[in-house]
Amino acid sequence: MADKIMIIGYGSTGKYVLDMMVRLPELADCEITVISRSEKTEAEKRINLTLVSAGIFGMYPKIAYEQCDIEDTNRLSELIAQKEPNVIAYTGRYMKGFKYGEFSYPNGIGYGVWAPMSAVLVEKVMEAVKRSGISTKVINTSYGDAVSPLLEAKGLAPYTSAGNLNHLIPRIVHAYKTLTGIRLKAPDVTFVGSHYANTYISKEGTPKGSAYLMDIRGNTSIEDETIFRLCALPTASGPDRNIMIASDVVMLTRFILDKSSVEHRIHAPGAYGKIGGYPLIFRGGQMEIDESVFSLEEMINVNKKSLMCDGIEAIDGNGLHFTDEVIWQMKKVFGLIYPKTIALEDCGRFAEQISEGIIRWKNINKKSR
Numbered sequence: 001m002a003d004k005i006m007i008i009g010y011g012s013t014g015k016y017v018l019d020m021m022v023r024l025p026e027l028a029d030c031e032i033t034v035i036s037r038s039e040k041t042e043a044e045k046r047i048n049l050t051l052v053s054a055g056i057f058g059m060y061p062k063i064a065y066e067q068c069d070i071e072d073t074n075r076l077s078e079l080i081a082q083k084e085p086n087v088i089a090y091t092g093r094y095m096k097g098f099k100y101g102e103f104s105y106p107n108g109i110g111y112g113v114w115a116p117m118s119a120v121l122v123e124k125v126m127e128a129v130k131r132s133g134i135s136t137k138v139i140n141t142s143y144g145d146a147v148s149p150l151l152e153a154k155g156l157a158p159y160t161s162a163g164n165l166n167h168l169i170p171r172i173v174h175a176y177k178t179l180t181g182i183r184l185k186a187p188d189v190t191f192v193g194s195h196y197a198n199t200y201i202s203k204e205g206t207p208k209g210s211a212y213l214m215d216i217r218g219n220t221s222i223e224d225e226t227i228f229r230l231c232a233l234p235t236a237s238g239p240d241r242n243i244m245i246a247s248d249v250v251m252l253t254r255f256i257l258d259k260s261s262v263e264h265r266i267h268a269p270g271a272y273g274k275i276g277g278y279p280l281i282f283r284g285g286q287m288e289i290d291e292s293v294f295s296l297e298e299m300i301n302v303n304k305k306s307l308m309c310d311g312i313e314a315i316d317g318n319g320l321h322f323t324d325e326v327i328w329q330m331k332k333v334f335g336l337i338y339p340k341t342i343a344l345e346d347c348g349r350f351a352e353q354i355s356e357g358i359i360r361w362k363n364i365n366k367k368s369r
Helices: 012-021 040-056 073-083 100-107 111-132 144-152 169-180 195-204 224-229 238-257 296-309 324-334 344-368
Strands: 004-008 031-036 062-067 087-090 137-140 189-192 213-216 263-269 277-283 286-289 312-316 319-322
Touching: 004 012, 004 073, 012 031, 012 040, 012 238, 031 040, 031 073, 040 062, 073 111, 087 111, 087 238, 100 111, 100 195, 100 324, 111 137, 111 144, 111 195, 111 319, 111 324, 111 344, 137 144, 137 238, 144 263, 144 296, 144 312, 144 319, 169 189, 169 213, 169 224, 189 277, 189 296, 195 296, 213 296, 238 263, 277 296, 296 312, 319 324, 319 344, 324 344
Parallel strands: 004 031, 004 087, 031 062, 087 137
Antiparallel strands: 189 213, 263 277, 277 286, 312 319
């Protein structure tokens, strides 16, 4: 029986995911269902482009489209029960076109402040999965460093999240090749840290005070700082950047569906509801956190410290606990009053306040130009 994949969310990330999946011979026989709130006729026009393009590569995938608002958990759970996907890739966004870096990076504000918005729709997806009664593995693309442990406290964590940390590995491989002439393979690099570490190493060539763990097999002389300086590769901004996280989703899907004895290694945030990012190993479609270089306890401790740089002091059954500094910054820059702690069940209400505040701030700044 063919494996089944469901993509929930069909914005730029979801489109990239679908475009990549249908060109991979390993996924050629999969049945793919795309779910989005977009009008069916409009979504199918874009899907038809994917189908024609895939045909040029000699690939003729099975793709179906279902219109459904993610917040309609009853309808969503029915679709999940009906389609019985082996893997669900959640690629939606609370605010369409919203990129955290557009607001956080220029203002020096930790990305953790957007966690309430990041959690809202993922929670709906996980609730729908629970109601469906289907055993499936969910890949989340929305700030997994914090969202996964927040949902885990309520028993709703995705199987793993995608993105963030894994985008640093090709940069490290490139930097090491530039310095030594040696082309590393991705499994030669082990890195542990949160979204913050990845962001600042990628943009400025420094972890900027973030805790992290790094091991490069065979490296005995080159200091981390020297490698990090060469990791600051300029890339396109805006929706184009979603090609990176889409690549993560496709690779994770491949590894989950590969039941062979071949071992695959990748970095990802939020695996099994854990805080921050980790090296992972897949064998026979099963995932485990790789403890061959660093212990799980070491990695969790480093990720907690790293996430504090993003403005999150702790995550537990009571919710997200923000640092005093990031609370002050959000009030100063955006006029938003953040609580010290926000519970998962309050994230939806607070996400509305955040989105309204951001829109208001953008309009004010537009008028002042």
